[in-house]
Amino acid sequence: MSTGRYPNRLKIAIIAPIFKSGDCTNPRYYRPISTLSVFNNFLIYIPPDKSRDVVFMEDHIATVRELSVSANSEAIILACGDYNQPRLAWSNDDNSLRLDNPILLTPASAALIDGMDFLNMNQINAQLNHLRRTLDLVFLTEGSHASHEVLTAVDSLVSVDPHHPPLTIRFNAPAKSVTSLPVGNVEERKINYRKIDFDSLSAHLSGSDWSCIYDCTNVHDMAFKFCDIIRQWLIANVPLKRCPISPPWSTPLLRRAKRVRNQWQRRMRTHRSNFTKVNFKHASDDYRHLNAALYKSHVLRVQFGLRRDPKSFWSFVNSKRKNPIVSSNLVYEDKESSDEAVACDFFARHFASEPSSDSDAELAASNIVADAVDLDTFEILPAMIIHASKKLKNSFSPGPDGIPASVFCRCIIAVAEPLAFIFRHSFERGVFPMCWKESYMLPVHKSGDRRNVKNYRGITSLPAASKIFEIIVSVQILHATKSHISSDQHGFIPGRSVSTNLLDFTSTCRSFRTKGTGRRDLHRPKGSL
Template sequence: MSSMNSFEENNILFEFCERQLDLLEEDLQRLLNTPRLFTKREVAAYTRVLETLYMLGAVAASEHAETRDTEILTPFTATSRRSVSDNAISVLYQNVRGLRTKVDEFFVAVSDAQYDVIVLTDTWLNECFHSVQLFGDAYNVYRCDRNPHSTNKKRGGGVLIAVTNRLNSQISPVRISDIVEQLWVKIVGLYRTISLGVVYISSDCASNVISIDAHIESALRQSNSLQPNDMHVVFGDYNQPNLSWISCSNGYAFPDPNTSAFSGASSALVDGFALLGIRQMSTIVNNRNHTLDPVFVNDVAKDACTLSEAHEPIIEADLFHPPLLLTLCISLPTSYESCSVSNEFNFGHADFVGVNQSLLETDWSVLDDFGNVDLAADFFSDTLRQFFRHHVPTFGPRMNPPWSNARLRFLKRKRSAALKKYTYRRNPTTKQHFFQISNEYRAYNQFRYSEYVRRTQNDLKKKPKRFWSFVNEKRKQSGLPSNMFLEDLVSANTQTTCDLFAKHFASVFSPTVASDLQIDDAMRNIP
């Protein structure tokens, strides 16, 4: 008799754990529903047991999932904002119906988000709102705020695409029409590029064929700039509620001729994308059974993606615009990480007496023996670092986010376990359990952030440096911009940025090598 492989063993273990969890949960719920009164200690004990059961269920599900092919890709299992998957990225799309009054709420939610790309429409943003206020420094943010020339409305509108800084992204250099609120961003993979677009057409322009044609013309220019193997994805709120979409066997969605009411604008939209070879694939409807946020993709993207309603929106979802989750399978190149160590050593508690003694005891005359300034500089730097490691303490691990505490971290682990259980056991019970824990975690996370802001404001007199550091973090983004330009060249990652700097510096330095006589003459003229 042949022995079972690891998949069969884990499968049997997973099924056994499921049965036991169901039986134990039913028994405990039956006990809790008995008419007799329970003491506080008994209730707390039963609650801890139930929480443990949910945790065990999530562990069993994850162990089971490790031994089989991935069937469900979610932003919490397939990708991470802090650790992008090697073969998939997650894209969240949401119509947020304005962010001006939700800045803090949105920032707290994004600080814990696991999405690689966040696409938003109807942002209501303008130049008074900085992207760092919403996304911190974890994303490269590309925006197209309300254009007064594209609509008669002064408020509303606006679109943005935020891409995690672990991905190589850049604003598309292809010219697009400015009479429509739209933008395209390119994400560079190992063998192909993703052209990601988003558009918002206001209700007063939805019947304007000129606006639709301008958008289609922009999409055409983007398509013409792509290689045959590249992906093209366009999200948007077109305000076309009279279009009803039905799914077909080829994976695309087409307007239902029996229930759709075509206008000049809607016909131009459908026909225009069809001529480009870009088709709609979303059949996710809102509370009125309408699809207001279509997703247009080309054949390459359709074969490498999955689309579903997002488990959980960044902020409270609009009933007319359910949030969407698009998972794209793509091989990604090795990312270049910045290696800043400016905060590694805590010089505020350094042993400067020991550092000074080490400097005095070192024989620096060996620097003259190198004969090469680069080797001498390396020796000098390595010696100093060695002294620092012996006499200067390092900073300990900092809380991330800074308002975190033990209870918040516990609720986060509890929420992750509930999501895993809901992912692998989809039923009303696990769904209700996940949303209950998620709401508890979000409420406490928002409370901790509010307290953190309040303490920072109250410390203005005692610790003004901390207060102004917090303000500066909200007003400007640290580090280099996401895109840098030199003549007609564009840089979008660390490597190409270094190449552009090298090219610029090379253009202002002469390659001529000075003679010894010229060097001696120059040294005599130094005052």
């Protein structure tokens, strides 16, 4: 600081583009943000007169907890600073630090250790000062993939304090590459599709000029321009997402209690007296008790909402799990990697190596009765599209084409005519649009080692428009071949499932038992496909 220079090695930052609004293909509609560190660093100083205050220490633990909750689930949390706890002594034990003489801890020290242990944070600093004590503690998230090392700094930025020797904390963590940021799909991560103004969107789509689609001769260009028009109006009628600044169980009463606690804390810092200390303690207790009660109510509400909203329940369960859905270090065919691009290649090769069902499809096609399906006179009408859209799930997650299914569920009347035009040309020419062939392949763990790619199965997320096309064609094929399908067929038949199959089987068994017809070969099917 005395030289007026800042070290060059501390000036390094990662610049990432963030979409604001307007045309997502224009660089002028992006703003830059800089990331100065890949870690979430919390610098702490506990004054000597507060080092024995249990309430103050518990409030500090609560603050660290709130900051860690707001951080990314995969982030590395680092809390370091002068805690003024001279009775805490540490010793090395199997490449980790162990607390010596825990019986001699003060209540404030015990609250600190218990709180950090509850947050799964370990103390990693073993450097001693000139009195053979460790006043500067460094807490790191337990189980983080970063290799760490705390050493005495050789070159300090300021004059050395013998009570607090300068420290160098080194990390070697796998950082995400900037090139892996989906810059082209930034709006998909920022737009809040649950807040779509469907009335305004439907009005804009109804007044849109679809002549660019009717003038096209290429089916691929038709579908691309159709999706591009919808995406442009989506950006204009959907607000951006706002990062939550409070936990999901927060209420206005809890936020007010937090503000009151912070006010008394500031007063206690400037005007130290028994009056401010007592009021700060009461405000802290009120906030802590109210927060615990609201959190308990939130957990019960999520549990009882399992049948009503199972998606929210499992999202809450997954947020509390320590193990990620996909391991950060994957193994495939004796190769191991933690890089995201290599991991995607592992999954792509694994899913591509699964046995193809082409032979089964050819066998099934050979058993079809000749001339059972006649689609020469079949024509796709807008009414069919409107009827098929009612069978879609009202999902707000965008597909590979950037359009959520809720747009077709709520605005299908505005887009039925151009969509029918595209479907008719696609069906007549036998060409399916390329943009609707794309899908998201998501790996889902089955069982076994999470690091082994072969223990995952893939599920696909298809564009909503391709689902509508599939529903229309499948209904027509089912209607034409219904007379050739056995009455005992339950799979892939509307209104039938495994439950109806079991019900039919149970009813047949009970009827045989009631009639007393004796034994019968139940494995032999009554009909054939």
